[in-house]
Amino acid sequence: MPDRSLAAHPSHRPCVTAVLRIAGLRPTRQRVALAELLFHGPHRHISAEQLHAEASTANVNVSLATIYNTLHQFHEAGLLREVAIDASRSYFDTDTSDHHHFFVEDEQRMIDIPADAVEFKTLPRAPSGMEVAHVDVVIRVRKSQPE
Ligand SMILES: [Zn+2]
Numbered sequence: 374m375p376d377r378s379l380a381a382h383p384s385h386r387p388c389v390t391a392v393l394r395i396a397g398l399r400p401t402r403q404r405v406a407l408a409e410l411l412f413h414g415p416h417r418h419i420s421a422e423q424l425h426a427e428a429s430t431a432n433v434n435v436s437l438a439t440i441y442n443t444l445h446q447f448h449e450a451g452l453l454r455e456v457a458i459d460a461s462r463s464y465f466d467t468d469t470s471d472h473h474h475f476f477v478e479d480e481q482r483m484i485d486i487p488a489d490a491v492e493f494k495t496l497p498r499a500p501s502g503m504e505v506a507h508v509d510v511v512i513r514v515r516k517s518q519p520e
Pocket of ligand 1: 418466472473485
Protein backbone atom coordinates (compact mmCIF):
# COMPACT_ATOMS: atom_id res chain seq x y z
CA MET A 374 0.00 0.00 0.00
CA PRO A 375 1.66 3.26 -1.06
CA ASP A 376 2.04 6.03 1.51
CA ARG A 377 -0.34 8.60 0.09
CA SER A 378 0.57 11.41 2.47
CA LEU A 379 4.18 11.16 1.37
CA ALA A 380 3.27 10.92 -2.32
CA ALA A 381 1.15 14.04 -2.05
CA HIS A 382 4.16 16.05 -0.88
CA PRO A 383 7.09 14.42 -2.63
CA SER A 384 9.63 17.08 -1.67
CA HIS A 385 8.35 18.00 1.76
CA ARG A 386 9.85 15.35 4.03
CA PRO A 387 13.48 15.82 2.93
CA CYS A 388 13.01 19.57 3.41
CA VAL A 389 11.74 19.26 7.00
CA THR A 390 14.54 16.79 7.75
CA ALA A 391 17.11 19.26 6.44
CA VAL A 392 15.61 22.10 8.50
CA LEU A 393 15.85 19.99 11.66
CA ARG A 394 19.46 19.00 10.90
CA ILE A 395 20.48 22.60 10.24
CA ALA A 396 18.87 23.59 13.55
CA GLY A 397 21.00 20.94 15.25
CA LEU A 398 18.14 18.53 16.01
CA ARG A 399 18.24 14.88 15.10
CA PRO A 400 15.32 14.27 12.71
CA THR A 401 13.53 11.59 14.71
CA ARG A 402 10.25 10.25 13.35
CA GLN A 403 8.24 12.24 15.92
CA ARG A 404 10.12 15.50 15.31
CA VAL A 405 9.70 15.14 11.54
CA ALA A 406 5.97 14.40 11.91
CA LEU A 407 5.40 17.38 14.23
CA ALA A 408 7.57 19.70 12.10
CA GLU A 409 5.50 18.75 9.06
CA LEU A 410 2.30 19.65 10.92
CA LEU A 411 3.77 22.94 12.16
CA PHE A 412 5.51 24.23 9.05
CA HIS A 413 3.40 22.92 6.18
CA GLY A 414 1.36 26.07 5.59
CA PRO A 415 1.48 29.81 6.13
CA HIS A 416 2.88 31.17 9.42
CA ARG A 417 0.68 30.56 12.43
CA HIS A 418 0.37 30.55 16.21
CA ILE A 419 -0.39 27.30 17.94
CA SER A 420 -0.62 26.02 21.51
CA ALA A 421 0.65 22.63 22.62
CA GLU A 422 -2.95 21.50 23.08
CA GLN A 423 -3.89 22.58 19.54
CA LEU A 424 -0.89 20.80 18.06
CA HIS A 425 -1.75 17.72 20.09
CA ALA A 426 -5.28 17.73 18.61
CA GLU A 427 -3.88 18.17 15.08
CA ALA A 428 -1.44 15.34 15.62
CA SER A 429 -4.23 12.99 16.73
CA THR A 430 -6.27 13.92 13.65
CA ALA A 431 -3.25 13.20 11.45
CA ASN A 432 -2.72 9.83 13.20
CA VAL A 433 0.54 10.99 14.74
CA ASN A 434 0.42 9.34 18.14
CA VAL A 435 2.40 11.43 20.61
CA SER A 436 1.64 12.39 24.20
CA LEU A 437 0.99 15.98 25.21
CA ALA A 438 4.24 15.84 27.21
CA THR A 439 6.18 14.94 24.06
CA ILE A 440 4.48 17.80 22.22
CA TYR A 441 5.57 20.22 24.98
CA ASN A 442 9.15 18.92 24.88
CA THR A 443 9.32 19.08 21.10
CA LEU A 444 7.88 22.61 20.97
CA HIS A 445 10.45 23.77 23.53
CA GLN A 446 13.27 22.05 21.61
CA PHE A 447 12.13 23.75 18.39
CA HIS A 448 11.96 27.05 20.28
CA GLU A 449 15.46 26.64 21.70
CA ALA A 450 16.76 25.72 18.24
CA GLY A 451 15.31 28.97 16.87
CA LEU A 452 12.61 27.35 14.73
CA LEU A 453 9.73 28.78 16.76
CA ARG A 454 9.06 31.84 18.82
CA GLU A 455 7.26 31.45 22.14
CA VAL A 456 4.64 34.02 23.09
CA ALA A 457 3.56 33.69 26.72
CA ILE A 458 0.00 34.77 27.44
CA ASP A 459 0.09 33.98 31.14
CA ALA A 460 1.97 31.71 33.50
CA SER A 461 0.21 28.59 32.26
CA ARG A 462 -0.29 29.39 28.59
CA SER A 463 2.07 29.86 25.68
CA TYR A 464 1.61 30.03 21.97
CA PHE A 465 4.29 29.04 19.53
CA ASP A 466 4.77 31.20 16.47
CA THR A 467 6.25 29.79 13.27
CA ASP A 468 7.20 33.36 12.33
CA THR A 469 10.36 34.05 14.33
CA SER A 470 10.85 37.57 12.95
CA ASP A 471 10.35 40.63 15.18
CA HIS A 472 6.66 41.48 15.56
CA HIS A 473 3.94 41.95 18.17
CA HIS A 474 0.52 40.40 18.78
CA PHE A 475 -3.11 41.02 19.49
CA PHE A 476 -4.58 38.29 21.66
CA VAL A 477 -8.30 37.83 21.04
CA GLU A 478 -9.47 36.74 24.49
CA ASP A 479 -12.89 35.29 23.55
CA GLU A 480 -11.38 33.25 20.73
CA GLN A 481 -7.98 32.38 22.27
CA ARG A 482 -6.38 33.49 19.05
CA MET A 483 -3.33 35.60 18.17
CA ILE A 484 -3.13 38.13 15.35
CA ASP A 485 0.18 39.58 14.18
CA ILE A 486 1.05 43.24 14.54
CA PRO A 487 3.94 44.42 12.35
CA ALA A 488 7.02 45.43 14.37
CA ASP A 489 6.92 49.01 13.09
CA ALA A 490 3.28 49.51 14.16
CA VAL A 491 4.41 49.80 17.79
CA GLU A 492 6.71 52.62 18.80
CA PHE A 493 8.24 53.05 22.21
CA LYS A 494 8.77 56.53 23.49
CA THR A 495 10.81 55.40 26.47
CA LEU A 496 12.13 52.03 27.48
CA PRO A 497 13.83 51.46 30.81
CA ARG A 498 17.53 50.84 30.62
CA ALA A 499 18.41 47.16 31.03
CA PRO A 500 19.73 46.27 34.48
CA SER A 501 23.47 46.66 34.84
CA GLY A 502 25.41 44.03 32.92
CA MET A 503 22.41 43.15 30.79
CA GLU A 504 21.05 44.09 27.40
CA VAL A 505 17.52 44.03 26.02
CA ALA A 506 17.15 40.84 23.96
CA HIS A 507 13.79 41.76 22.48
CA VAL A 508 10.53 43.42 23.43
CA ASP A 509 7.27 41.53 23.04
CA VAL A 510 3.99 43.36 23.14
CA VAL A 511 0.73 41.44 23.57
CA ILE A 512 -2.37 43.60 23.31
CA ARG A 513 -5.42 41.80 24.67
CA VAL A 514 -8.61 42.53 22.77
CA ARG A 515 -12.21 41.37 22.97
CA LYS A 516 -15.36 41.94 20.91
CA SER A 517 -16.67 45.44 21.53
CA GLN A 518 -19.90 45.47 23.55
CA PRO A 519 -22.96 46.73 21.65
CA GLU A 520 -24.13 50.15 23.02
ZN1 LIG B 1 3.06 36.11 15.29
